[in-house]
Amino acid sequence: MTESIRDAARPFSGGALTALLSPAIRLLGLGEPTHGVEAFPELRNELFRHLAEHEGYRSITIESDCLAALVADAYVNDGTGTLDDVMSRGFSHGFGASSANRELLSWMRAYNEPRAPHERLHFYGFDGPLETAGPAGPRPALTALHDYLAGHVDLPWSREALDELLGPDERWTDPAALMDPTQSIGRSPEAKELRLIAGDLRVLLTAHTPHLIAATSADDWWRADLHARTAAGLLRYHAGMADTSPTRIGDLISLRAAIMADNLDAILRREARRGPALAFAHNAHLQRDMSHMRFAGQPRQWWSAGAIISTHLGDQYAFAATTFGARGSDIPPPDTLEGLLSALPHPRAVLDPVRLADTLHQKPARRVPADHTYFSLDPDTIGRTDAIVFVQEI
Structure with a gap:
């Protein structure tokens, strides 16, 4: 089985990922399995550079406050403000502290500076002004x-x-x-x-x-x-x-997903004549399948923004899920999907989900991570992703 899994994998690059996608894509969702790990936004930056330079993408949107993102977009398009100020005011959820986000805005500003306004890259947030505290x-x-x-x-x-x-x-x-x-x-x-x-x-x-x-x-x-x-x-x-009512928390989670989906739809309508867009957020916000989590001691499930927008876009939406192997002492068991992928020779790999599913003679166990902020991939959903990106160690 290990040899067959290797056949389904390629070293990560923007070109290796887009080779798995339809050329009709209008929105590519790149998920991350947990927040606060720079390896994933760094990988996102590498992918977006490829998309902008070789695939005609002209915008990126992330899981951040849509109004705060106006500050960041003004900087990357017109040089409004200082980078320090923009990192402070242009993000929510603490994402302004990310060095990868800082690098993204710096690169976008440098890319845009010599170009005409209609050729410039746009930066968006697609979350509402909804911080963790409320x-x-x-x-x-x-x-x-x-x-x-x-x-x-x-x-x-x-x-x-x-x-x-x-x-x-x-x-x-x-x-x-x-x-x-x-x-x-x-x-x-x-x-x-x-x-x-x-x-x-x-x-x-x-x-x-x-x-x-x-x-x-x-x-x-x-x-x-x-x-x-x-x-x-x-x-x-x-x-x-x-x-x-008892459904309060679940209803709020679903409402947030609806707000996200509305924002994605508006971004796509604005960008329709310019090119496709890349969306970056937690896997749970972009996957096609129903999302699950525990909150306040209770199981919650909802349809994510990606699931909602995919019903509008059909095959013009693609979702690439990201997961990882070892994180310090948290090493995936060998019978889990992440444990099987850990045998790959590449530090970062892109896998074709169809070929991967064909190699799995029995369903892998689902990983139970030591860190509750990490959501492992559900092996049952492999066939409904368009690409899987695996990082060996974070």
Whole structure:
């Protein structure tokens, strides 16, 4: 079996991975099995350089705050701000501390500098402003949308009226609301009215699209639509935070996936004439199969952003899952998928899932990692990935 597995593998390179994919791909999802390990974003950087230089890709989006990413995109496109400031304000979830993310923005800026605007690479986040401690308040997104529309459309709501309904930001960001729904204001009368207003503002944005784009620009309109999606998504998420039903946590996880999928869809529509996009996130956010985890002592399952977007794109979506072998004393047992792949001679390998599945005469056991932040690959899902990237040791 080991020899057959070797036949299914190639040393990792961007070309080796894309050789497994259809040329019709519009979105390539590259997953990582855990956060905070530089080996995976470094591998992502190498892949994206290949995609940009040889495959016509013009954008990358990562599992980070979609609004914060506007700061990073302004830097890589126009040199706005300093790199230190952008690393501080342009990422969420602590990803600004990653040296690989810093290297990515530096390379994108250098790539873009001599090129015309339509040839430049774009950087996006496709997560909502949803930190681990809880969601951000809706004020920045809602007021940005209001201000954009107010310059061109008569609105029945003033900024003062919005500010009164929003109240102090601390009411929205109380970390106690994460586990105690009674501490959330997401279903207060003010929050319910704000949800209606956010919906109405988005309808106005759509209804006046031709006028607004002519008066501003397509890019300005796209950013306004980003603020509209984010305001609506945050208000809906806060309403979920205030839910006292037993399904609360699972519903919030699914809502986050829906927000991610909406953002991916909007990115693809914006980039449709320029080229495909690379998405980088945890495997659980990009896989086609139902995702599973334990949270607050209970099993949770949901359809990920990748599963949702793949139903829209069909064979124009591809998913490459990443996994690894040894991590210090955590060495995979030989009967697991990761244990079998550890016999490969390559430090980093790309595997054809179809050929790999054909070599497995019996289903490998699923690895039980020592680190709860690592999600091992489910052997049952091999056939529904387009490529597997294996890193021998991290």
